[in-house]
Amino acid sequence: MTNELPLIDLAAATGDPEARARLRDSLHSAARDVGFFHLVGHGVRAAETDALMRAVRAFFALPEAERFAISNLNSPHFRGYTRVGDERTGGSQDWRDQLDIGAERAARVPGPDEPGYWWLEGPNQWPASLPELRTAALGWVDRLSAVARRLLRELLAAIGAPRTFYDGAFAERPHLHLKLVRYPGSAPDGAGQGVGAHKDYGFLTLLLQDGVGGLQVETRDGSFLDVPPMPGAFVVNLGELLEVATRGYLKATNHRVVSPPGSRERFSVPFFYNPRLDARIEPVPFPHAHLAPGVTEDPANPLFAEYGRNEIKGWVRAHPAVARRHHAELIDTGLAAASG
Numbered sequence: 001m002t003n004e005l006p007l008i009d010l011a012a013a014t015g016d017p018e019a020r021a022r023l024r025d026s027l028h029s030a031a032r033d034v035g036f037f038h039l040v041g042h043g044v045r046a047a048e049t050d051a052l053m054r055a056v057r058a059f060f061a062l063p064e065a066e067r068f069a070i071s072n073l074n075s076p077h078f079r080g081y082t083r084v085g086d087e088r089t090g091g092s093q094d095w096r097d098q099l100d101i102g103a104e105r106a107a108r109v110p111g112p113d114e115p116g117y118w119w120l121e122g123p124n125q126w127p128a129s130l131p132e133l134r135t136a137a138l139g140w141v142d143r144l145s146a147v148a149r150r151l152l153r154e155l156l157a158a159i160g161a162p163r164t165f166y167d168g169a170f171a172e173r174p175h176l177h178l179k180l181v182r183y184p185g186s187a188p189d190g191a192g193q194g195v196g197a198h199k200d201y202g203f204l205t206l207l208l209q210d211g212v213g214g215l216q217v218e219t220r221d222g223s224f225l226d227v228p229p230m231p232g233a234f235v236v237n238l239g240e241l242l243e244v245a246t247r248g249y250l251k252a253t254n255h256r257v258v259s260p261p262g263s264r265e266r267f268s269v270p271f272f273y274n275p276r277l278d279a280r281i282e283p284v285p286f287p288h289a290h291l292a293p294g295v296t297e298d299p300a301n302p303l304f305a306e307y308g309r310n311e312i313k314g315w316v317r318a319h320p321a322v323a324r325r326h327h328a329e330l331i332d333t334g335l336a337a338a339s340g
């Protein structure tokens, strides 16, 4: 792989047959060989992106007490604000604060025979003094899920699979997830871990990053490559369910963020395109399926085909204080066996 991310132009999907064929070739190799790419031609205008970023900055500029009033420690659904230092990845402290937002639904308390992952459905928490944040964030979720749906269909078509194969998994109650993130410079310990190396849990992540940089993707030889900001582009990466779906033909890519230097702030907004919690991801048929090596076997990070299990594994691991306060039973059942 070269030291540049592939560039994918989604507008080619509605172009002439040659443009569509080129798109499929480039999407196929980008997904198979790198698992990360820049996406342009997505139709989201700069004015929309700027409006979202303004709302994000306004949220992090609120007094700490107002942000902490909507702490995720109050939410059995893992929704709300996480202070700097309260999130863990790879067993170490991340140096970022964030607001986790999902589909706005009533709390769903699982019955004794139901999977614990239903806890992940529930209401968001919003800052009282910034009502426009709710509008901006939920609008962004709608906007990006339409882009992600088109992109997933193109990606399936690119590997020769039926393009609508997973439409049913996203029907009615997809577990869409948006994170507003700030990296407030470097931690006093000098570790530089903005967020530690990890894979995302769902199908596709569409990330908006500001101009500061620090995101890095792991390459096949284990080294980390910078993903420099590209104005107007989303950074797209493949999540664990695409690895499950293709039996490892496509891989979820490990990535991390190195803290900005000194007290420089960086803002980013990852959008996670996830199916219904109870979707069971069956392998998709495609011509190269016989070449698929199988999913990555990592005892510290088992991959689950039932999406809700894969998702709650991550939440319990990353937000141990929320899990301890609300979900001792989930920790005990071994859902958090992956303590990595």
Ligand SMILES: O=C(O)CCC(=O)C(=O)O
Pocket (backbone or CB within 6 Å): 179, 181, 195, 200, 207, 209, 215, 255, 256, 257, 268, 269, 270
């Ligand atoms: O902030 C970034 O650039 C990436 C964040 C990320 O990978 C995540 O939150 O899953």
Ligand SMILES: [Fe+2]
Pocket (backbone or CB within 6 Å): 198, 199, 200, 205, 255, 270
């Ligand atoms: Fe990520």
